[in-house]
Structures are given as structure tokens and as C-alpha cells.
Amino acid sequence: MKAIKKITLSAAFLLITAFGMANEMDLRIISNNEDKSLVFRYENLTTDASLRFIDGQGNVIFSENLKDKSAYLKRFNLNSLSTGTYFLTVEDAIKETEYTIAIEDANISIENKSEKNKPVFRTIEDMVYVNYLNLEKAEVEIKVYDESDRVVFNEVINRDDIIERAFNFKQAYKGIYIIKVKKNDETYYEEINVD
8 A cells, every 4th residue: 555655646746747847838028108918928738728818807808728739829919908907827737827917007017926736637447546736735625426416435634735545436336426626715626437
């Protein structure tokens, strides 16, 4: 059991490190009297990602899937946008990055950049492995539901910076199962189909 835990831990670190190093993001402001714009660059896409530009009311102004691209470059013309707060979010398999952008008349500024780690779900045959980097050491709850919405597994994990669990569905009844990982106000789901 300790050997499996060591291998899973090593694989999780490798996976998180590889993804973290592989995807490089850059957001730059180009602002002069004639042109208010943002230039977003995303290189070395190793996983599918999505890009969204959202206004302060939660309306999606622009959305695109960054699939099958080794590099992505996008220029956002902000001349027609009114004064306010906007958000540029990039989400891939393990991380969500959000930039907060303030527009005031002719001035544009990047107010904040926040990143949230997401759990990594990996399925090998009848096993599902969950790895989650929890640097804040917050309380994390993992639940597994069957297709009748019954809880078949429930665990609350405290003070662990790396969370790793393995679920064996080899003896499970046929159907659809949902793995739910919850930390603070962040909730992630993975659907498992047992044939």
C-alpha cells in the first residue's frame, strides 16, 4: 500500500510540475490615444484549454476553445467597452487563471491575477485516481455518488497539501458514478461510467 501511495504521489508531482512548466501565459496592455487593447499569449498548450472574456455582470463577451494549438495569440480591442471591471479567464485540465482588468476612460490596468488548482482525475481500467494540490491546506471533502444520488463514499481531509485517492470500480454495480471534490466554495465533478 505504501509503495502504491509513493508511486501515485510521484506521478502527481510529475504531472503537476510538467503542466505548470509547459503552459506559459502572458497578458500585456497596449494603451495609447488611438488604440486600447489587450494582447494575450498562451504557449505550449499540452492540454485543451478554454479562454473567456467576461464583463462585470457575468456576461461572456468572448469565448474560444484553445484546442490543437501549440501557441495562441489574441488581441482584444477594448475601444468599444464602457468603464468597469472585466475578467479574462483561462481554464485547462489542472488550473484556472483569472485576470481582473479595470477600464477607466483611456486607462486600462490589470488589477489582479489569481490561480486556482483543480483536481486531476485519471482513469486506468477500473481504477480512478484523484490528485489535488491543496497548498492552502484547506478542508477538502470527497464524495462518490451512484446514479440514484446515494453517497457511496465520503471523506473529509484536513491539513493535507497533497491529496491523493484511488477508487476501485472493479466490483461496482453497472451505472454512472459521480466523484465530487469540494474545497471552500470550489466544487469539481468527474463522471465515471461503469459498464
